[in-house]
Amino acid sequence: MDTASDKTGVSSLPVQQEIINFIRENFIAGRSDVSFGVEDSLIETKIMDSTGVLELVTFLEERFSITIADEELVPENLDSVKNLVNFLRSKGIE
Amino acid sequence: MGYEHNVLALNPGHECDRICAFIREQVYTVYRRSGIVVGLSGGVDSSVTAALAVRAIGRDNVVGLVLPEKESNPVSSRFAAGHAAALGIACREIDITPTVDSVGGYAWRDEYISRLVPGYGPGCKYNIILPSDLLDRDAFSFYTLQVQMPDGSLKKKRLSADTFRALAAFASIKIRARMVHLYWEAERRDMIVAGTTNKTEFILGDICKYGDAGTDIEPILHLYKNQVYQLARYLDVSKEIIDRQPSPDTFSLPVSDQEFFFRIPFEKLDLLLYSWERGAKVEEAAAALSLGEDAVRRAFRDFTSKNTATAHIREVPRALP
Numbered sequence: 059m060d061t062a063s064d065k066t067g068v069s070s071l072p073v074q075q076e077i078i079n080f081i082r083e084n085f086i087a088g089r090s091d092v093s094f095g096v097e098d099s100l101i102e103t104k105i106m107d108s109t110g111v112l113e114l115v116t117f118l119e120e121r122f123s124i125t126i127a128d129e130e131l132v133p134e135n136l137d138s139v140k141n142l143v144n145f146l147r148s149k150g151i152e
Numbered sequence: 153m154g155y156e157h158n159v160l161a162l163n164p165g166h167e168c169d170r171i172c173a174f175i176r177e178q179v180y181t182v183y184r185r186s187g188i189v190v191g192l193s194g195g196v197d198s199s200v201t202a203a204l205a206v207r208a209i210g211r212d213n214v215v216g217l218v219l220p221e222k223e224s225n226p227v228s229s230r231f232a233a234g235h236a237a238a239l240g241i242a243c244r245e246i247d248i249t250p251t252v253d254s255v256g257g258y259a260w261r262d263e264y265i266s267r268l269v270p271g272y273g274p275g276c277k278y279n280i281i282l283p284s285d286l287l288d289r290d291a292f293s294f295y296t297l298q299v300q301m302p303d304g305s306l307k308k309k310r311l312s313a314d315t316f317r318a319l320a321a322f323a324s325i326k327i328r329a330r331m332v333h334l335y336w337e338a339e340r341r342d343m344i345v346a347g348t349t350n351k352t353e354f355i356l357g358d359i360c361k362y363g364d365a366g367t368d369i370e371p372i373l374h375l376y377k378n379q380v381y382q383l384a385r386y387l388d389v390s391k392e393i394i395d396r397q398p399s400p401d402t403f404s405l406p407v408s409d410q411e412f413f414f415r416i417p418f419e420k421l422d423l424l425l426y427s428w429e430r431g432a433k434v435e436e437a438a439a440a441l442s443l444g445e446d447a448v449r450r451a452f453r454d455f456t457s458k459n460t461a462t463a464h465i466r467e468v469p470r471a472l473p
Contacts, residue, residue, distance in 0.1 A: 101453050107461035108293040108454075112313035115294070128283070128310060131292045133453070 073151060074143050080117050081139070085110055096139040111136065118142075122151045157441075160378050160422055164386035167379075171371050172208035178369045179209055179344060187213030189338040190346045191330055191364075192243070193401065194218075194231030196384050196393055198348040201371055202239055203387040205346055211240040217337055218245040219330045221252055223404040231393050238390065244337070251329040261322045268297060268309050275302035279403035279412070280311065280319060286415040286454055287447040293415065293454060295319075300405050323402045327363030335366075344368035352377040352422055355429065356455065357462020358413045365465055376422040416451060424451045 074096070085105050086092040092105065100106035106114065114136060115126055124146075135145040146152075179185055188205045192198050205214045216236040220229045229245060236243035252258065266272040277300045283291040295311040297319070311319065334345045347367030349359050354373055359365040372380055377398070384394050398409040398418070414421055420441065427437035428451070438448045 099453075101457050104456065104460045106457075108457045109313050109316070109461055111292045111457075112294060112311070112316060116312045116314075128291070128294070128296075131283075131294050132290050133292070134290075136292065 073146055074139060076121065077139055077142050080114070080121075081105065084113060084117075094139075096143075098139075099133070099137050100139075101133070101137055106137075114142075118146070122146060122149070124149050124151065157423065160376055160426060162375075162379050162382050164382055167375075168204060168207060168383060168386065171204050175205060175208035175346075175369065175371055179213075183344050183368060185342050185344050187215065187341065187343040188346045189215045189217060189334055189341070189343050190348065191334050192216040192218050192232035192236060193348070194228035194235070194393065195396065195398060195401075196389065197350055197372060197377075197380055198232070199235045199389045199393050200380050200384050200387060201346055201348045202235065202241065203389060204371055204383070206239050206241060207387070213343075214239070214241045215337060215341065215343065216241050216243040217330075217334060218243065219248050219333055220245070221247065221326055221329070222249045222258075223402075225399070225401050225406060227396075228401050231390075231396065235390065235393060246333055248326065248329045248333060251332065252325050255325050255329075257322055257325045261319070264315075264318055264322075265297070265299065268311075268315060269299045269307050271301065271307070272299050276300060277403075277405035279405040279407040280316070281407055281411045282413065282415050284411070284415070285417075286450050287420065287443065290446075290450050293457065298405060323400075324360045324363055326402055327360040328366070331363050331366040338368075346371055347373070349373055350375055350377050350380050352414075352418070352425060354466065355425060356414070356458045357465055358409070359462075359465055361465045376426065377418050378422040415454065421451075424448065425455060428452050428455045 081100070094100070094103055094105055111131070115131065118124065119126055130145070133141070135141055175188070179188060187209060190198060190202045190205060192202060202214060202216055216232070218229050218232040218236070233243060233245065262272070265278060272278070278297060280295045280297050282293050282295060283289070295316050297309045297311055299307045301307060338345045345367045347364060347370040349364060349370055350372050351374055353359055375383070381394065399407060400409060400412050410417060416424065420443070423441055424437065427440070434445050434448045434452065438445045441448070
């Protein structure tokens with residue numbers, strides 16, 4: 059399994075790294091025992107909860123100056139680092 | 153292990169006896185008090201709890217409190233008072249509006265909403281809802297603020313984490329105000345407070361810390377909502393209460409428990425939750441409940457998310473050993 063700090067799996071590293079940093083700082087800060095891969099579900103691994111999804115959306119909208127529609131708030135777009143990077147790419151964020 | 157539709161069927165007589173023995177032991181042996189105070193909301197959970205308390209320790213030792221505030225549905229108080237009368241228990245109705253207002257609640261809330269939805273003001277009503285039926289359509293649990301304008305039109309605004317927290321904190325003032333009134337009544341009467349939370353609410357976190365979770369005993373906490381209904385029918389709770397759509401009754405614009413929190417109809421929710429608690433495989437639960445695997449997967453993911461987010465409510469405050 060790729061780890062979140064690996065360079066494999068997704069090519070747009072700067073965006074990926076920003077997402078990883080956000081997750082580390084906001085969802086697992088101070089927990090050295092938690093690691094996650096870029097394809098891991100953030101919900102199923104209990105890294106992100108229902109309120110965390112809202113925090114993540116605010117971060118994405120503000121950091122990348124995008125608007126995320128209600129219909130886009132689905133796991134396919136937001137539930138792993140890889141999905142997030144691909145979702146941002148679909149919004150023109152590389 | 154089976155996850156079929158009859159797995160939550162109770163022997164209601166046996167279950168009532170078991171709960172009543174628990175209540176008697178708690179009141180007279182553990183707490184050594186004289187009776188029970190229970191908040192009556194006009195819903196099925198508090199109605200069943202009060203009926204069980206009467207069955208356990210007698211109507212003279214049970215007090216019902218009806219605790220509306222200015223935005224409560226008037227039907228709630230009417231049903232609650234009617235149930236207390238049917239049980240023959242002492243009942244008081246106390247308007248908690250001044251208590252909520254003493255925290256600065258309503259004015260603060262109104263100003264907050266008016267910043268989110270320009271035009272919000274007198275004559276407007278509001279609620280917050282989650283995306284509808286999770287079994288039909290995938291979506292994370294994000295809240296939308298709905299404001300009904302005086303002309304009946306609806307304005308909607310998706311809530312961020314910060315705005316959700318603020319509105320939830322305000323809603324919790326109402327629930328905690330009820331806890332204060334319940335204990336004021338119970339302690340001066342040498343009684344204990346019985347909670348009315350069921351297992352479905354408890355596992356998924358549809359409870360308020362130091363609000364409806366602030367109690368002395370929880371007589372129906374081990375029962376899924378579906379099982380509470382089974383006891384309600386056995387205990388002859390009125391049809392109007394049993395047939396009433398469950399609601400938090402916390403917002404000025406009515407909203408059901410399903411719209412506000414659960415996202416799944418109760419008849420399916422409890423069986424899914426039962427399966428999830430026991431670590432059922434998605435395909436196993438889907439087959440047993442005649443649901444699609446994607447639907448079950450979404451439900452399980454939502455359970456995990458809610459259970460994780462609300463874990464702190466189910467624990468006592470942490471401390472060093």
